[in-house]
Amino acid sequence: MSGPSTYQPQSRFLQWLEKRLPIGGLIHSSFVTYPTPRNLNYWWTFGGILSFMLGVQIITGIVLAMHYTPHVDMAFNSVEGIMRDVNYGWLLRYVHANGASMFFLAAYIHMFRGMYYGSYKEPREVLWILGVILLLLMIATGFMGYVLVWGQMSFWAATVITNLFSAIPGVGEAIVTWLWGGYAVGNPTLNRFYSLHYLLPFVIAGVVVLHVWALHVVGQNNPAGIEPRSGKDTVPFTPYATVKDSFMLACFCIVFAWFVFYVPNFLGHADNYIPANPAVTPSEIVPEWYYLPFYAILRSIPNKLLGVIALFSSIAILAFLPWLDTSRVRSARYRPLYRQFFWLFVIASVGLGWLGSKPPEGIYVIISRIFTFYYFAYFLIILPLLGIFEKTRPLPNSISESVLGEMGPRGA
Amino acid sequence: MTTVSSAAHTRRDFLYIATAAVGAVGAAATLVPLISQMNPDASTIAAGAPVEIDLAPIADGQIIKVFWRSKPIFIFHRTKKEIDEAKNVDVNSLPDPATDAERTKPGHEQWLVVIGICTHLGCIPLAHQGEYDGWFCPCHGSQYDTAGRIRKGPAPKNLYLPPYAFLSDTKIRIG
Numbered sequence: 001m002s003g004p005s006t007y008q009p010q011s012r013f014l015q016w017l018e019k020r021l022p023i024g025g026l027i028h029s030s031f032v033t034y035p036t037p038r039n040l041n042y043w044w045t046f047g048g049i050l051s052f053m054l055g056v057q058i059i060t061g062i063v064l065a066m067h068y069t070p071h072v073d074m075a076f077n078s079v080e081g082i083m084r085d086v087n088y089g090w091l092l093r094y095v096h097a098n099g100a101s102m103f104f105l106a107a108y109i110h111m112f113r114g115m116y117y118g119s120y121k122e123p124r125e126v127l128w129i130l131g132v133i134l135l136l137l138m139i140a141t142g143f144m145g146y147v148l149v150w151g152q153m154s155f156w157a158a159t160v161i162t163n164l165f166s167a168i169p170g171v172g173e174a175i176v177t178w179l180w181g182g183y184a185v186g187n188p189t190l191n192r193f194y195s196l197h198y199l200l201p202f203v204i205a206g207v208v209v210l211h212v213w214a215l216h217v218v219g220q221n222n223p224a225g226i227e228p229r230s231g232k233d234t235v236p237f238t239p240y241a242t243v244k245d246s247f248m249l250a251c252f253c254i255v256f257a258w259f260v261f262y263v264p265n266f267l268g269h270a271d272n273y274i275p276a277n278p279a280v281t282p283s284e285i286v287p288e289w290y291y292l293p294f295y296a297i298l299r300s301i302p303n304k305l306l307g308v309i310a311l312f313s314s315i316a317i318l319a320f321l322p323w324l325d326t327s328r329v330r331s332a333r334y335r336p337l338y339r340q341f342f343w344l345f346v347i348a349s350v351g352l353g354w355l356g357s358k359p360p361e362g363i364y365v366i367i368s369r370i371f372t373f374y375y376f377a378y379f380l381i382i383l384p385l386l387g388i389f390e391k392t393r394p395l396p397n398s399i400s401e402s403v404l405g406e407m408g409p410r411g412a
Numbered sequence: 413m414t415t416v417s418s419a420a421h422t423r424r425d426f427l428y429i430a431t432a433a434v435g436a437v438g439a440a441a442t443l444v445p446l447i448s449q450m451n452p453d454a455s456t457i458a459a460g461a462p463v464e465i466d467l468a469p470i471a472d473g474q475i476i477k478v479f480w481r482s483k484p485i486f487i488f489h490r491t492k493k494e495i496d497e498a499k500n501v502d503v504n505s506l507p508d509p510a511t512d513a514e515r516t517k518p519g520h521e522q523w524l525v526v527i528g529i530c531t532h533l534g535c536i537p538l539a540h541q542g543e544y545d546g547w548f549c550p551c552h553g554s555q556y557d558t559a560g561r562i563r564k565g566p567a568p569k570n571l572y573l574p575p576y577a578f579l580s581d582t583k584i585r586i587g
Binding site for chain 1: 447450451452453456460477479481482483484531532533534535536537538549550551552553566567568
């Protein structure tokens, strides 16, 4: 999208540097003059928020690692030491723990926005798939970080999640032993999870670079779901997107700070303040809230192998979304039927999250099965057929027309 | 500068293929230690040696929990009623069919020795709970009977049997 750089370094040093490493020009063309559609709304600010959250998690995580001990006899106490003894340790840990929740919250909003406005459609398939890979990496990283605390929920989450692989016929048990480095979750498991929990955020950062790169090749989608056709349809990234992103980030940080300072344990589970005990399973095992929809899908299927397949499929299916949605119209604004199915999908996803926290019995199981069916039917039945049968509304001729009406710009 | 026809085989082609072949074998060989290091190490395996358990103090109807290879092992001293319950079941109606005799040692029917890990996703079931007087798993609701067989819930298999032998009437060795 961005043409030849118009960057003119002012200082002698920057001119000298630009001839040797044109990094100033890269930043200038990517984040200053980069053209963004003029009709972007606040749902487009969550990419920036996610980048910020990744930074928060890496910085607080590196600091926490200076005080944490990855050993089964010391891990829990070292976390309590961070909470009680380390200067501002309580703050750093609460920011890190609630930061994970905020990270997932922003990611889910970001994904729902992409689905509502059809941001995954041609030519943004690779951009979308990189996003699905980022989600998978986030899930793995968040899970392993939760285990490090080595409370009861940590230990039994590690046991249940690693046991998912025992469902694989034949080699399942061998794979689980290999993952554990022993005959049960133990010290080798904790050690390797610590190593990988430190590594994966940097892998995420690398994939984020690819994600942003892919974004800057194809350009942003927008609420109208049509490509910019002229200079009237776009505005420069700075100041327009910069200030919009920054404002929303500040609002998001207020919510974040409210959790950290007022209800830091609201999103956690009290049982994780009990040290891990390999001899006793807590009476109810619940994952962190951001995994609950997938957990509900696992539990709604009364067969171990099929349940595990459904769990992994519910994430993997997202990668095929660009081809499952057969409609040529991107934005739900111009797809009256799609819009209704989309909101039902949101209700099913959030509902599965609620059901994942309930005991797997009675009416909860029945509703879980209905929502799980809808979750998969949305991708495999509704979206492919809707593209054929839906009568879409007429698209505007241009982004500026969709914003300013058919009269065209009136001194915008 | 001479141009070489792509069809002709040159010494460079040979070097290219030979280097790639050696490189591929080398890369595969490098994976062996990188993957193998994650399996249980020597000390973990050594700590998994057999353990001997004295059964004398275990009262009728009592279930004790011991650890072997970091896994909880349930040792269940079954009462006459509990043995009968396990025997009076139509084996073919079970999700994972097994007779009570297959789950115990001949002459020691009062002793049930099973690995105390739910075959669903690895939680530890609670003893003397559920509808079948055996175990109930708090995680996802699997229920086991007095022979440790799965009767209800998402677990696919009966509780696994560890390798064990009776050294005398009141002593077993697990492992």
